[in-house]
Amino acid sequence: MSKKIKPYQGAAGGWGALSSTTRFVLGSKQPAANVRNLLRANKVKGFDCPGCAWGDEPGKHFSFCENGAKAISWEATKKQVTPAFFAQHSLSDLQRQSDYFLEYQGRIEQPMVLNRDTDHYQPITWPDAFALIARHLHALEHPNQLELYTSGRASNEAAYLYQLFGRSFGTNNFPDCSNLCHEASGVALTQAIGVGKGTVTLKDFDHADAIFVFGQNPGTNHPRMLHSLRNAARNGTAIVSFNNLKERGLERFADPQSPIDMLTTSDSRISSHYFCPRLGGDMAAVRGMVKQLLAWDKAALAEGKAGIFDRDFIAEHTQGLTAYLAQVDATPWQQIIAQSGLTQAQITQAATVYAGAKRVIITWAMGITQHTHSVATIREMTNLQLLCGQLGKTGAGLCPVRGHSNVQGNRTVGINEQPSAAFLDSMEQHFNQPMPRQHGHNAVAAIQAMLDGQSKVFIALGGNIAAAAPDTQATAQALANCDLTVQISTKLNRSHIMAGKTALILPCLGRTERDMQDGVSQFITVEDSFSMVHASEGVAKPNSPHLRSETAIVAGIAQATLGSKPLNWLALAQDYNLIREHIAATLPGFENINERLTQPGGFYLGNSAARYQWQTANGKANFGADPLPSQLIPEAITAKAAGVLSTLQTLRSHDQYNTTIYGMDDRYRGVYGQRMVLFMNPIEIKRRGLKAGDWVELSSIWLDNVERKVGGFKIVAYDIPPGNVAAYYPETNPLVPLHSVGEGSDTPTSKSIAILITKQTTARII
Ligand SMILES: Nc1nc2c(c(=O)[nH]1)N[C@H]1C(S)=C(S)[C@@H](COP(=O)(O)OP(=O)(O)OC[C@H]3O[C@@H](n4cnc5c(=O)[nH]c(N)nc54)[C@H](O)[C@@H]3O)O[C@H]1N2
Ligand SMILES: Nc1nc2c(c(=O)[nH]1)N[C@H]1C(S)=C(S)[C@@H](COP(=O)(O)OP(=O)(O)OC[C@H]3O[C@@H](n4cnc5c(=O)[nH]c(N)nc54)[C@H](O)[C@@H]3O)O[C@H]1N2
Ligand SMILES: [Mo]
Numbered sequence: 001m002s003k004k005i006k007p008y009q010g011a012a013g014g015w016g017a018l019s020s021t022t023r024f025v026l027g028s029k030q031p032a033a034n035v036r037n038l039l040r041a042n043k044v045k046g047f048d049c050p051g052c053a054w055g056d057e058p059g060k061h062f063s064f065c066e067n068g069a070k071a072i073s074w075e076a077t078k079k080q081v082t083p084a085f086f087a088q089h090s091l092s093d094l095q096r097q098s099d100y101f102l103e104y105q106g107r108i109e110q111p112m113v114l115n116r117d118t119d120h121y122q123p124i125t126w127p128d129a130f131a132l133i134a135r136h137l138h139a140l141e142h143p144n145q146l147e148l149y150t151s152g153r154a155s156n157e158a159a160y161l162y163q164l165f166g167r168s169f170g171t172n173n174f175p176d177c178s179n180l181c182h183e184a185s186g187v188a189l190t191q192a193i194g195v196g197k198g199t200v201t202l203k204d205f206d207h208a209d210a211i212f213v214f215g216q217n218p219g220t221n222h223p224r225m226l227h228s229l230r231n232a233a234r235n236g237t238a239i240v241s242f243n244n245l246k247e248r249g250l251e252r253f254a255d256p257q258s259p260i261d262m263l264t265t266s267d268s269r270i271s272s273h274y275f276c277p278r279l280g281g282d283m284a285a286v287r288g289m290v291k292q293l294l295a296w297d298k299a300a301l302a303e304g305k306a307g308i309f310d311r312d313f314i315a316e317h318t319q320g321l322t323a324y325l326a327q328v329d330a331t332p333w334q335q336i337i338a339q340s341g342l343t344q345a346q347i348t349q350a351a352t353v354y355a356g357a358k359r360v361i362i363t364w365a366m367g368i369t370q371h372t373h374s375v376a377t378i379r380e381m382t383n384l385q386l387l388c389g390q391l392g393k394t395g396a397g398l399c400p401v402r403g404h405s406n407v408q409g410n411r412t413v414g415i416n417e418q419p420s421a422a423f424l425d426s427m428e429q430h431f432n433q434p435m436p437r438q439h440g441h442n443a444v445a446a447i448q449a450m451l452d453g454q455s456k457v458f459i460a461l462g463g464n465i466a467a468a469a470p471d472t473q474a475t476a477q478a479l480a481n482c483d484l485t486v487q488i489s490t491k492l493n494r495s496h497i498m499a500g501k502t503a504l505i506l507p508c509l510g511r512t513e514r515d516m517q518d519g520v521s522q523f524i525t526v527e528d529s530f531s532m533v534h535a536s537e538g539v540a541k542p543n544s545p546h547l548r549s550e551t552a553i554v555a556g557i558a559q560a561t562l563g564s565k566p567l568n569w570l571a572l573a574q575d576y577n578l579i580r581e582h583i584a585a586t587l588p589g590f591e592n593i594n595e596r597l598t599q600p601g602g603f604y605l606g607n608s609a610a611r612y613q614w615q616t617a618n619g620k621a622n623f624g625a626d627p628l629p630s631q632l633i634p635e636a637i638t639a640k641a642a643g644v645l646s647t648l649q650t651l652r653s654h655d656q657y658n659t660t661i662y663g664m665d666d667r668y669r670g671v672y673g674q675r676m677v678l679f680m681n682p683i684e685i686k687r688r689g690l691k692a693g694d695w696v697e698l699s700s701i702w703l704d705n706v707e708r709k710v711g712g713f714k715i716v717a718y719d720i721p722p723g724n725v726a727a728y729y730p731e732t733n734p735l736v737p738l739h740s741v742g743e744g745s746d747t748p749t750s751k752s753i754a755i756l757i758t759k760q761t762t763a764r765i766i
Pocket of ligand 3: 177180181402403
């Protein structure tokens, strides 16, 4: 694997994507089965692509993408991590291996338990594993000493059973990957419009006049979104991107599944306008757009013309306009320009596109949600949409683009550390048992509780918290403090290695695999970013006969711990229709779920805000009136730094799925054979007396006195605003302080970390 930096000249997609997919799929051990699997992904009968949460166009061309193909063939490997592997590698030995090495070993073949005396994992039977968990849970002094983590790949059925188990045991401690991801979107949208989900459907993308894409890299993370953007662009829709980096997928795209694109190598322009704000500068940019629109609105009204704002919509549906506009008036252009890093002319240009469009969609992802003031930024984007009545009509609305393929569904079915009273009432009534009312721990609070020794048992339904969570050293210590850690997983990862005093690995079936219960093939359900619920049925032969479904594993833990309270868990795990009936009986929108699932493409859960029903305390859509943050990096931090601070964003390469590293290339950013790179503005490199290719050490500055440092990063000159730098996650997670979190969301601020950069003489990795 040769290391090189070679700027990418082509469009996103195209031959590059096709050749990468083919290499990835055909290069693996079972090409035929892999390709067969791919063809069935996202089809009416078959499994839902485990890649991302973008929606499907049912019946349209086979809608997998390059990175979905990687996700599927990664899971569908024949390689296995057997007891012999664990006999060969001690825990200490595995601790020295990279994340790439760990996941590359293949699928975990059977349940394993850690033997601290020998420092090796050894096999354990399923009944013994369940009994071990039950013993630990019975020994707890309080149910809140249990933490139940979920990663967003779990099915609705498994997640529903999991939350029922946790609540029947007596806790609302449901930290989940959402807490690290789109939490700010849920919080902000619930405050503003009474529902924490996007208001648009996939079809709306065909009808928008303008689509504003904030802080998102769909070319890598939601490649199927590029189809929608490409089609829209071809129909004349203005696509306005706000991104700290020039991302190729937002610039140009050639569809690798379109014979015409491929024959003519024609590629389509995606963005009509591309703005590169400073990290965290989007709230100021949107505030600037509103300030400009307000000026035009006032001028139009003064001339007796119709204003820019939708006064009928505002009067009928909203509250808080006056306070908000006063806040806009009070925000000086100077502050808007300094904070956004954009010129007034650029902001005016964005406002011009917005004002000229009848129907506008705003989408966003991690570039917006992983900052200190993310909730306020999403409120600001919502304010803009409310001002112009861009909600509830075709081709318009708000669209947080979710990450994990079923992260939205997990929340819907109750993975929530702050459940609503209505949900708990419904559960209590249906299952005829009390549900805990005290709010539980989110991801950061759970880690802190384990660090403090308050929480003692950690169970994870998927994911890799050890690598995904911030402050790697603190998270490792938190896990090590636990009496028991249990990971329900498909592949070996860091969380198995950073284990508790006793540790279990429980291997589960993946989305692609056939799930037989009682002789009948089961399907599961998932919900995409557009609130579409659909069925997914695995087709591949399971990697090992020892694997159990996530649902069966959760039922096994619950039955061993609680017996048949409030119901026979094992019976539920034998027929997922029964679980769906409980879902239908306790959650609005799921009525007759088993019948409705037979419709091709599944069914739409609906969105109250899109129907102009505002489920807020005052029954209205609410404008937020937050001031801009006084500083993006607080003075308390700047004052502590002995040197010039930079703001670091931690992001994904093209060859990874969160903590799963498929390969060492990041094609669209021109990085090959390596991941330890720091993207930096060429002028800034020079100003600091550095050169591209120099090795540097990064240390973050935070309010405490803990040293957080990583080294061995190579400088890459890149088109990024001066003062901002970027590097890959999870290598940089040791830099993210556990308590550097978003206001109101508690999400780690993975896109804005104050760091010092120091030159190293060697490529020493710390
Ligand atoms: N192939 C693949 N697909 C995935 C994933 C994966 O790892 N691999 N992960 C899944 C998950 S869980 C998620 S949440 C999503 C993540 O999807 P994304 O949000 O696209 O993921 P990131 O790589 O974190 O990219 C953040 C983007 O925001 C930009 N950005 C960062 N800070 C700012 C800012 O302050 N302002 C603006 N305007 N832009 C900013 C960055 O330059 C980058 O383009 O993808 C999902 N899909
Ligand atoms: N610095 C920094 N940190 C971040 C982010 C960032 O941008 N920067 N992004 C954050 C975001 S958006 C997210 S969502 C989190 C992700 O956090 P997680 O969801 O915890 O992490 P993943 O890497 O997606 O989890 C991968 C593991 O899941 C297991 N797995 C895969 N498929 C299945 C399955 O079908 N069932 C089960 N049971 N297990 C399975 C495999 O064992 C694999 O090793 O990371 C967050 N952390
Ligand atoms: Mo995510």
